[in-house]
Amino acid sequence: SQQGEEDPQALSIQEGENATMNCSYKTSINNLQWYRQNSGRGLVHLILIRSNEREKHSGRLRVTLDTSKKSSSLLITASRAADTASYFCATATIQGAQKLVFGQGTRLTINP
Amino acid sequence: SQTIHQWPATLVQPVGSPLSLECTVEGTSNPNLYWYRQAAGRGLQLLFYSVGIGQISSEVPQNLSASRPQDRQFILSSKKLLLSDSGFYLCAWSAWPRFSGNTIYFGEGSWLTVV
Numbered sequence: 301s302q303q304g305e306e307d308p309q310a311l312s313i314q315e316g317e318n319a320t321m322n323c324s325y326k327t328s329i330n331n332l333q334w335y336r337q338n339s340g341r342g343l344v345h346l347i348l349i350r351s352n353e354r355e356k357h358s359g360r361l362r363v364t365l366d367t368s369k370k371s372s373s374l375l376i377t378a379s380r381a382a383d384t385a386s387y388f389c390a391t392a393t394i395q396g397a398q399k400l401v402f403g404q405g406t407r408l409t410i411n412p
Numbered sequence: 413s414q415t416i417h418q419w420p421a422t423l424v425q426p427v428g429s430p431l432s433l434e435c436t437v438e439g440t441s442n443p444n445l446y447w448y449r450q451a452a453g454r455g456l457q458l459l460f461y462s463v464g465i466g467q468i469s470s471e472v473p474q475n476l477s478a479s480r481p482q483d484r485q486f487i488l489s490s491k492k493l494l495l496s497d498s499g500f501y502l503c504a505w506s507a508w509p510r511f512s513g514n515t516i517y518f519g520e521g522s523w524l525t526v527v
Contacts, residue, residue, distance in 0.1 A: 333515065342502055342518035343456075388455065390516075399446065399471075400516055404455035 304332075304389040304403030312409040319376040321406040323389030324369075330392045332365055333400065334374050337386045346374075346387075379410045414439035418503045418519030425526055431476075431490040433522050435503030438484065443505040445486040446516065447478055450500040462486060498526045 307322045323332070331350045335343040349356045349365045349372065356363045362375040376383055386407050390400040418435045425431060437443050444463050448456040458471045460478035468478050475494050479487045486503060501522045506514040 340500075340521070340523075342520045343504075343516075345515045345517065348515060399444075399458060399461050401458065402448075402456040407453075 304391050304401065306387070306389055306403045306406045308406060309404065310407040310409070312411060313379060315379060315381055315410050315412050317379055319379050319383070319408055319410075321374045321387050321408070323372045323374070323403055325372075325389075325391045326370065327393050329367070332363075332372050333390045333392070334361075334363060334372075335388045335390060335402075337388065337405070339385075343388065376408075381410050381412050384408060384410045414505075414517065416503060416505055416517060416519045418522055420522060421520065422523045423525070425493050425524065427495055427526055428492045431488070431493050431497070431524070433488040433501055433503070433524075435486045435488075435519060436484055437486075437505045440484070440505070440507060442483060443507060444514070445480060445484075446504040446506075447486065447488045448502040448504060448518075450502060450521075452499070456502065460488070493526045495526050498524055500524075 304323050304325045313319055329351055331348055333348045334346045336346050337343045347356055347358050347361055347363050349363050351367055354365055360377045365372045372389060386405040388402050388405045390402045392400055415438045446461045447459040449459050450456050461469050462480045465480055465483055476490050501524060503519040504516045506516045
Protein backbone atom coordinates (compact mmCIF):
# COMPACT_ATOMS: atom_id res chain seq x y z
CA SER A 301 0.00 0.00 0.00
CA GLN A 302 1.12 3.52 -0.68
CA GLN A 303 2.54 5.22 2.40
CA GLY A 304 3.33 8.77 1.29
CA GLU A 305 0.96 11.04 -0.57
CA GLU A 306 2.23 14.30 -2.03
CA ASP A 307 0.19 17.41 -2.47
CA PRO A 308 -0.25 19.11 -4.85
CA GLN A 309 0.16 16.68 -7.73
CA ALA A 310 1.40 19.51 -9.93
CA LEU A 311 2.72 22.98 -9.15
CA SER A 312 3.69 25.74 -11.56
CA ILE A 313 5.36 28.92 -10.32
CA GLN A 314 7.52 31.76 -11.59
CA GLU A 315 11.27 31.71 -11.26
CA GLY A 316 12.37 33.29 -8.02
CA GLU A 317 9.25 32.31 -6.11
CA ASN A 318 9.21 29.73 -3.35
CA ALA A 319 7.76 26.28 -3.94
CA THR A 320 6.13 24.26 -1.19
CA MET A 321 5.20 20.62 -1.50
CA ASN A 322 3.53 18.53 1.15
CA CYS A 323 3.60 14.86 2.01
CA SER A 324 1.27 12.92 4.28
CA TYR A 325 1.76 9.39 5.50
CA LYS A 326 -0.23 6.85 7.45
CA THR A 327 1.90 4.79 9.80
CA SER A 328 4.70 5.53 12.23
CA ILE A 329 7.98 6.18 10.51
CA ASN A 330 11.66 5.92 11.25
CA ASN A 331 12.56 8.64 8.80
CA LEU A 332 11.22 10.50 5.79
CA GLN A 333 13.21 11.34 2.70
CA TRP A 334 12.71 13.61 -0.27
CA TYR A 335 13.91 12.73 -3.76
CA ARG A 336 14.00 14.57 -7.05
CA GLN A 337 13.51 13.07 -10.51
CA ASN A 338 14.23 14.79 -13.76
CA SER A 339 12.09 13.54 -16.59
CA GLY A 340 13.08 10.04 -17.67
CA ARG A 341 15.93 9.77 -15.20
CA GLY A 342 16.63 8.02 -11.94
CA LEU A 343 15.82 9.58 -8.60
CA VAL A 344 18.31 11.66 -6.68
CA HIS A 345 18.27 11.89 -2.91
CA LEU A 346 17.76 15.41 -1.55
CA ILE A 347 17.37 15.24 2.18
CA LEU A 348 16.53 12.85 5.03
CA ILE A 349 14.76 13.85 8.21
CA ARG A 350 14.48 11.49 11.15
CA SER A 351 11.38 11.01 13.21
CA ASN A 352 12.91 12.86 16.16
CA GLU A 353 13.76 15.91 14.03
CA ARG A 354 11.37 18.73 13.22
CA GLU A 355 13.24 20.75 10.61
CA LYS A 356 16.22 20.36 8.38
CA HIS A 357 17.97 22.60 5.86
CA SER A 358 20.16 21.93 2.87
CA GLY A 359 21.05 24.90 0.70
CA ARG A 360 17.78 26.28 -0.69
CA LEU A 361 15.84 23.32 0.66
CA ARG A 362 13.95 23.29 3.92
CA VAL A 363 12.13 20.22 5.16
CA THR A 364 9.78 20.06 8.11
CA LEU A 365 8.30 17.03 9.79
CA ASP A 366 5.26 16.91 12.04
CA THR A 367 4.88 13.38 13.35
CA SER A 368 1.70 14.27 15.24
CA LYS A 369 0.05 15.15 11.94
CA LYS A 370 1.97 12.54 9.99
CA SER A 371 3.04 15.13 7.46
CA SER A 372 6.13 16.73 5.98
CA SER A 373 6.77 19.68 3.73
CA LEU A 374 9.55 20.52 1.31
CA LEU A 375 10.22 24.17 0.64
CA ILE A 376 12.45 25.28 -2.23
CA THR A 377 13.34 28.93 -1.89
CA ALA A 378 14.24 31.28 -4.73
CA SER A 379 13.31 28.72 -7.34
CA ARG A 380 15.24 28.35 -10.59
CA ALA A 381 14.28 26.89 -13.95
CA ALA A 382 16.64 23.99 -13.20
CA ASP A 383 14.45 23.03 -10.24
CA THR A 384 11.82 21.82 -12.69
CA ALA A 385 11.37 18.14 -11.86
CA SER A 386 9.17 15.72 -9.96
CA TYR A 387 9.63 15.54 -6.21
CA PHE A 388 8.84 12.47 -4.17
CA CYS A 389 8.65 11.81 -0.49
CA ALA A 390 9.54 8.37 0.77
CA THR A 391 9.03 6.86 4.17
CA ALA A 392 10.89 4.17 6.03
CA THR A 393 8.58 2.59 8.54
CA ILE A 394 9.87 1.20 11.77
CA GLN A 395 8.80 -2.29 10.78
CA GLY A 396 10.16 -2.16 7.25
CA ALA A 397 13.18 0.01 7.79
CA GLN A 398 15.19 -1.55 5.00
CA LYS A 399 12.83 -0.39 2.31
CA LEU A 400 11.36 2.94 1.29
CA VAL A 401 7.80 3.45 0.12
CA PHE A 402 7.33 6.35 -2.28
CA GLY A 403 4.42 8.64 -2.88
CA GLN A 404 3.03 9.65 -6.27
CA GLY A 405 5.13 12.78 -6.47
CA THR A 406 4.62 16.46 -7.17
CA ARG A 407 5.44 17.70 -10.65
CA LEU A 408 7.08 21.11 -10.23
CA THR A 409 7.42 23.48 -13.17
CA ILE A 410 9.42 26.69 -12.82
CA ASN A 411 8.53 29.23 -15.48
CA PRO A 412 11.29 31.64 -16.55
CA SER B 413 32.92 6.01 -4.59
CA GLN B 414 29.90 3.85 -5.19
CA THR B 415 28.27 3.54 -8.59
CA ILE B 416 25.28 1.66 -9.88
CA HIS B 417 24.91 0.42 -13.42
CA GLN B 418 21.66 -0.69 -14.97
CA TRP B 419 21.06 -2.03 -18.46
CA PRO B 420 19.67 -2.03 -21.02
CA ALA B 421 18.52 1.58 -20.93
CA THR B 422 15.70 1.01 -23.39
CA LEU B 423 14.06 -2.04 -24.85
CA VAL B 424 11.00 -2.94 -26.83
CA GLN B 425 9.79 -6.49 -26.39
CA PRO B 426 6.85 -8.40 -27.87
CA VAL B 427 4.17 -9.83 -25.63
CA GLY B 428 5.11 -13.30 -24.45
CA SER B 429 8.84 -12.80 -24.80
CA PRO B 430 11.26 -13.14 -21.87
CA LEU B 431 12.87 -10.26 -20.02
CA SER B 432 16.16 -9.79 -18.26
CA LEU B 433 17.23 -6.48 -16.73
CA GLU B 434 20.54 -6.40 -14.96
CA CYS B 435 21.94 -4.15 -12.28
CA THR B 436 25.34 -4.06 -10.64
CA VAL B 437 26.73 -1.95 -7.85
CA GLU B 438 30.38 -1.05 -7.45
CA GLY B 439 32.33 0.34 -4.54
CA THR B 440 30.40 -1.23 -1.69
CA SER B 441 29.75 -4.65 -0.23
CA ASN B 442 26.62 -6.35 1.04
CA PRO B 443 24.25 -3.65 -0.17
CA ASN B 444 20.50 -3.80 0.05
CA LEU B 445 19.23 -4.00 -3.53
CA TYR B 446 15.87 -2.92 -4.90
CA TRP B 447 13.79 -3.05 -8.05
CA TYR B 448 11.13 -0.37 -8.47
CA ARG B 449 8.70 0.18 -11.32
CA GLN B 450 7.27 3.53 -12.33
CA ALA B 451 4.29 3.80 -14.64
CA ALA B 452 4.21 6.90 -16.84
CA GLY B 453 3.67 10.01 -14.71
CA ARG B 454 3.21 8.00 -11.55
CA GLY B 455 5.02 7.18 -8.36
CA LEU B 456 7.36 4.30 -7.69
CA GLN B 457 6.17 0.84 -6.84
CA LEU B 458 8.56 -1.39 -4.94
CA LEU B 459 8.74 -4.76 -6.68
CA PHE B 460 11.55 -6.65 -4.96
CA TYR B 461 14.27 -6.05 -2.44
CA SER B 462 17.17 -8.13 -1.25
CA VAL B 463 19.33 -7.92 1.84
CA GLY B 464 21.78 -10.62 0.79
CA ILE B 465 22.81 -13.16 -1.83
CA GLY B 466 19.94 -15.44 -2.75
CA GLN B 467 17.52 -13.57 -0.48
CA ILE B 468 14.60 -11.96 -2.32
CA SER B 469 11.52 -10.31 -0.85
CA SER B 470 8.61 -9.78 -3.21
CA GLU B 471 6.32 -6.87 -2.55
CA VAL B 472 3.73 -7.34 -5.25
CA PRO B 473 2.56 -10.60 -6.82
CA GLN B 474 3.13 -10.30 -10.53
CA ASN B 475 4.59 -11.67 -13.69
CA LEU B 476 8.12 -10.79 -12.67
CA SER B 477 10.86 -12.39 -10.60
CA ALA B 478 14.18 -11.25 -9.22
CA SER B 479 17.43 -12.97 -8.44
CA ARG B 480 20.66 -12.02 -6.71
CA PRO B 481 23.34 -14.43 -7.89
CA GLN B 482 26.20 -12.31 -6.57
CA ASP B 483 26.57 -9.82 -3.76
CA ARG B 484 26.35 -6.76 -6.00
CA GLN B 485 24.26 -8.10 -8.87
CA PHE B 486 20.49 -7.92 -9.07
CA ILE B 487 18.48 -9.26 -11.99
CA LEU B 488 14.84 -8.69 -12.88
CA SER B 489 13.29 -11.33 -15.10
CA SER B 490 10.13 -12.48 -16.71
CA LYS B 491 9.42 -15.66 -18.64
CA LYS B 492 6.54 -14.16 -20.62
CA LEU B 493 5.96 -10.42 -20.76
CA LEU B 494 2.51 -8.87 -20.59
CA LEU B 495 1.45 -5.51 -21.99
CA SER B 496 0.97 -4.33 -18.42
CA ASP B 497 4.67 -4.90 -17.72
CA SER B 498 5.53 -1.79 -19.70
CA GLY B 499 7.10 0.93 -17.62
CA PHE B 500 10.23 2.48 -16.25
CA TYR B 501 12.24 0.08 -14.08
CA LEU B 502 14.67 1.41 -11.56
CA CYS B 503 17.34 -0.50 -9.72
CA ALA B 504 18.59 0.97 -6.47
CA TRP B 505 20.86 0.19 -3.55
CA SER B 506 21.38 1.26 0.03
CA ALA B 507 24.18 0.55 2.46
CA TRP B 508 23.77 -2.39 4.80
CA PRO B 509 22.14 -0.61 7.66
CA ARG B 510 23.99 -0.02 10.85
CA PHE B 511 20.90 1.99 11.56
CA SER B 512 17.57 1.75 9.83
CA GLY B 513 16.33 3.80 6.92
CA ASN B 514 19.42 4.46 4.86
CA THR B 515 19.37 6.64 1.78
CA ILE B 516 18.62 4.81 -1.45
CA TYR B 517 20.70 5.46 -4.56
CA PHE B 518 19.12 4.88 -7.93
CA GLY B 519 20.36 3.79 -11.31
CA GLU B 520 19.34 5.63 -14.44
CA GLY B 521 16.49 3.27 -15.18
CA SER B 522 15.36 1.01 -18.00
CA TRP B 523 12.45 1.89 -20.24
CA LEU B 524 10.49 -1.23 -21.18
CA THR B 525 7.80 -1.15 -23.83
CA VAL B 526 5.89 -4.34 -24.40
CA VAL B 527 4.17 -4.41 -27.79
